[in-house]
Amino acid sequence: MGLLFMSPAVPGQENPETEIVYLSGTGPDDGVEWDFFCTAGRQSGMWTTIKVPSCWEQQGFGAYTYGVNFYGKVSDPGISAEQGMYKTRFDVPARWQGRRVKIVFDGVMTDARVLVNGQKAGPLHQGGFYRFSYDISNLVRFGEKNLLEVTVSKESENASVNLAERRGDYWNFGGIFRPVFLTSFPPHYIGRVALDAQADGRFRAEVFTGEALDDGFSVSAQINDMQGNTIVETFEELIPRGSDRVVLTAHPAHVRTWNAETPHLYRVTFALKREGKTIHTVTERFGFRTFEIRKGDGFYLNGQRILLKGVNRHTFRPESGRTLSREQNYADVRLIREMNMNTVRMSHYPPDVTFLDACDELGLYVLDELAGWHGKYDAGVGRKLVEEMVVRDVNHPSILFWDNGNEGGWNEELDDEFACWDPQKRPVLHPQQDLNGVETMHYRSYGETQEYLRGRDIFFPTEILHGLYDGGLGAGLHDYWEMMRTHPRCGGGLLWVFSDEGVVRTDQGGRIDNDGNHGADGIVGPHHEKEGSFFAIKEIWSPVVLLNKSDSVPAHGEFLVENRYDFVNLRECSFVWKAARFRAPGDGEAGHTLVAEGSMEGPDVPPHGKGILKMDMKGMPAGADVLYLTALDPGDCELWTWSWLLSGDKRIPADRKRIAPDILETEDEVVVRRGGREIHFSRKTGELSHIAEGAKVLSFGNGPRFVAFRRSDRHPDGWVDTEAPTGVDRTYRDISGESRLTRFHATKEMENVVVAADYSGVLNRVRWIIAPDGTLQLDYSYRYDGVVELMGITFQYPEEKVISKKWLGAGPYRVWQNRLQGTCSDVWENQYNDPVPGETFVYPEFKGYFGPWRWVQLETTEGRILMATEKEDSYFGIFTPRDGRDALLYTFPETAVSVLEVIPAVRNKVNTTDLVGPSSRAQHVSGVQSGTLRFHFNLH
CATH class of the missing domain: 2.60.40.10 (Immunoglobulins)
Structure with a gap:
């Protein structure tokens, strides 16, 4: 039923439009207080109030459950199974006397028993993500107060509903989490409309009345554009006697088609008439478009082959769970489009209707999904829920596919049910299975993806590059996409997942809980904090x-x-x-x-x-x-x-006063003095040890040292030990070896002091030039022949003394070897931070690998360290990037301030680095590597 408009009654005559009165709010910001009793957990055993709509856990009731922790279990003592009993009193306008009245629930988790004035409104409803309604015309008292009572069971009485909806990899919530409203319309009314509007202008509408009608009834329609201009004048069909259905057709000559890039929309207004008099009107928004699968070829919209590039998305906010406002749904669509995506999959249940409105209006292709994470509905309840889903969503032009469950959560008996309610006969997918000529297998490696693309069917993986913390998603996407977009049988791909699903735990002081690593998979954080992959994806998928x-x-x-x-x-x-x-x-x-x-x-x-x-x-x-x-x-x-x-921009500050440096040698050190400043070098190692100025010390030193890492399961020739213990592929070992000092000396050259060290081992030669203007130049060379995943030189500096960094180079986000996209050259700055992935959400991260770069300046409690490079293709590393507490991505040896020729790739949640494409591979290096750095120090 079209519910787009609400009008007041016209005094003295029957109002032909559907009227809507909300009994709840429309989202988390305007909830209406209802009486509430929770049977178990927090705030249980007493009557109080709760805002509707809401997830009751987020209002301080009941207990939290993350579904996959009870995977496959019909029941378990650890599963929170409380009930919530709701009461509210509501008015029914006296002027509605003689009209039909329905109560509509947009979503209740999970089972709902509804009483109106103490009488059953209808049968028990099972299934948490679906709109359902009851005709309560004979139960309400017009012009008086009425009592609504709803008993909501968090766990369903139907085991298949629990297995389909409540054992998945996401948070389980309970409650009336979407709006509740009354609708009123005349006794004879249009119950629903299902549209099929093709790109060539052919328009077909199946109009269903609320009941079979006698002679004298007809339905007319008029099509307007969104500016109100009439596109098709009124056309009309008689309803056959004893029927509740009529089909109207039209064929305007010139229409603007709908697609995600130019989402042109129209409105059609239907009027149910009796003997020529309008008795009920309904308006629907729609778009003209034709979608088809050409087997063994690709997806075609309006005759044009399209590639679907997008993301899976949950309906979620940390504070309100699955209760979202219209504004939040539109914001999600805008943010997805900002990444240059054109597609979104509704994982793993139908979304709010306002999200689909936003997709229609702003332009996103949609895969609308029947719930069934791995478990599946039985046929009885499944047929009912397919009907509710398709009837609600059928006229949204953004929807290209119906998904019947996810990763085995499909009941094949339901595959044909979608077409019963959809005149467009949209294709049905089984995400992670081949169906209807579309192979949707999830999380294939780069090589496996090549193999799938060689198959006869269209390859359209509905989940790829599983995110986790800073891994996956944008890391490796360039390799995958360059392979996929050029293949003649690729339909596109969808990343997992849009945002972290970290909930604000009202039972734990408001901390954000991703249930460990389970919910920490997003391109953006729980409050939509943009992570580095956001911008990498934006660049890679730029049209x-x-x-x-x-x-x-x-x-x-x-x-x-x-x-x-x-x-x-x-x-x-x-x-x-x-x-x-x-x-x-x-x-x-x-x-x-x-x-x-x-x-x-x-x-x-x-x-x-x-x-x-x-x-x-x-x-x-x-x-x-x-x-x-x-x-x-x-x-x-x-x-x-x-x-x-456009320029080298090697502007390195120097001291205004020139002071010629001199040399002081002791048994343990060579000290270069320049005025009151001393630069200390160790005779034992040849390394810079620290800088001093009177009592002030800058603890930058213990370098340069050669540094190199390699994955712990990788052999020196590059191949991976497939029999290595579990988890070894996530750890990296130090393969720097030992460089032994063979010669060390300091000399005066013109006005400069030169401190030189020669080594045997990988590090060859280090040469410092200390100039009268206070700058230091470092020339270094090393040679490593072999396979590495990080390589360069490094210095030590106490992490706890660092305040901020500023640099000229690519930024502001760090990069990985397989995620170099998403940055831009500028002078960037950020304060020190050290967030725990999946638990705290501060971006851009301070620590990690950055570049290419020209100079970097560290502000510390001891002073300022400025380092500039002569190379245009190197990276600098600032301390060791932190992984999550479970260390599922990487464990690197500790480093502090580094200049690197090779930086590591980062894996995703499913695949190791050697499985996600060429840019993720370990590097074979050989020959001498050399570089020049310049430094300037200021001590506080």
């Missing part, structure tokens, strides 16, 4: 791609662009360029200052085509350090911003 992107701006300002849109010509997009100068290390602020800017219209490049974007280089001012180029979609939203460094 506008620069094919000749390199370290330098192309000659004559001609950029070769590829249009990966399916429907939009790039002439509908625009581009903005900015030339800027970076702030210097000593400036108080990070970022850059704008020098010049301009804009360009997009070139005429059709979908899936290539062309030239021409930028007028004459407008480029001299002296700029960086060029930014931003692609904007037709709605002026950023698709991606690319950056090019």
Whole structure:
């Protein structure tokens, strides 16, 4: 039933529109207090009040259960199974006398018994995520107070419902968690409408009345666009005597089709008439579009092949559980689209209807899913829930597929039930199985994905690159996507998962609980904190791609662009360029200052085509350090911003006063003095040990040392020991070896002091030049021949003394070898942080690997450390990135401040690094590696 409009009654005549009165709020922000009694757990055994809608755990009642901890169990003493008893009194307007009245529940977890004025409203409803209603016309008292009583059982009496809905990898909640409202309409009424609107303009509507009707009834329809312009004048059909169904058809000549890139919508208003008089009207929003699966080929929308790129998404917020507002649902859609995604899967149950409204309006393709995580509904309750799901959602143009369960949670007896209620006959999928010519297998390795793509059916994995903390998702996606998007039988892929499902535990002081690693799989945090993968995905899935992107701006300002849109010509997009100068290390602020800017219209490049974007280089001012180029979609939203460094920008601060350094040698040290500052080197190791100035000490030193790691199950030639104990693939061992000092000396050269050390072993030579302006230059070389997953040089510094870092380079997020995308060149800054993955959510992370870079400045309690590089393709490491408490991704040897030629890849929750593509592989290195660093120190 269309429930889009609410109108007051027209005095003196019957109102033909459906009227709606909410008995609850519409979301977590406007809940209405009802009386409530909880039978067990917190605040149980007494009558009090609760906000409706809500998940009662989040209101301080009952107990928490994470479903998968009781996987496959019909019952268990540890499963919270409390009941909630609700009461509220409500008014029914006297003017509704003679009209039909229904009470509608948008979602109740899990079983619901409903009484109105002490009488049963209808049969027990089972299934937590579905809209259901009862006709209570004969139970209510018009113009008086009425009593509504609802008994909600968190665990269903039907074991199959519990196995399908409540033993999954997500939090179980209880309660009336979606809105409750009354609807009122005339005695003869339109019960529901199911639409089929094709891309060529063919329109077909199946209109069902509430009951079989006599002679003299008809249904008319009129189609308008969203601006109110009439597209199809009124057309009408008589309802056959004794029927409750009529079919209306039309065929407008020119329609604007719906797709996720240009989501054009229309409204159709139906009128039920008796002897020509309108007695009931219903309005539905819809879109003209044709979706088809061409077996052995791909997915086609409106005749155009499309690739689905997107994510799985739970209905969730930390404070309110599964109770969301309209604004929150729209925000989710906007955030998904911000990552340049076009698809969302409803894992693992139907969403709020306002989420589907947002997908229709803003543009996202949807896989709408019947619950069934691994367990499945029995046929009896399953048929009822399929009906409720499809009847509610059938007219949303965003829905391309119905999912019958997940990963074995499908009852095959239900596969044909979807088409009973859907005139479009949308295809049905079994996520993680091959059905209807679509193979949806989950979490295949890179090599296995290649094998699946060689099959005859379309490969469309509905879960890939399982996130965990900072692993998976964007890490490895570039390799997968470059393989998948170019394959003739790939339908796309969906990442797991949109956000962490960390709940605010009202029984534990409000801490956010992901149930260990179970819920910590998101691209964004529980409050939608953007993690590094967010921006990597945004760049990888940008529909506008620069094919000749390199370290330098192309000659004559001609950029070769590829249009990966399916429907939009790039002439509908625009581009903005900015030339800027970076702030210097000593400036108080990070970022850059704008020098010049301009804009360009997009070139005429059709979908899936290539062309030239021409930028007028004459407008480029001299002296700029960086060029930014931003692609904007037709709605002026950023698709991606690319950056090019235009200058070396080796501006390293020096002391204003020049003081020639001298040398002081002791039995244990070589000390280079420059005024009151002393730079101490160890005779035993040849390493810088610390810097001092009077009583002040800067504890930067114990380096440079060569450092290298390799996975603990990897042999020196690169192959992996498949018989290694479980978990060894997640640990890394130090393979740096020993470099023995063979020669160490300090000399004066002109105004400088040179301190040099030669080694046998991997580290070859270290040469320090201390200049009169207070700068230090370090030249170093080493040679390692073999397989590594981290390699470079490192210094030590106490982590507890670090306050912040500022750097010129790629940022602001750290990178991994298999996640270099998602950054931009600028001067970035962030304060020290050390969040525990899955428990605290501070981004960007301070620790990890960053680059490419030009300089980095550490602010510490002892002073300031500035380090700059001459290389343009290296990385700097700041301490050891923290894994979750369960160490499921990596355990690295400890490092502090490092300059690296090789950085590690990061695995995902399912696959180790050697299984997720070329960019994740260990590196074979050989020959001499050398570099030059420059330092400047200030002591506090």
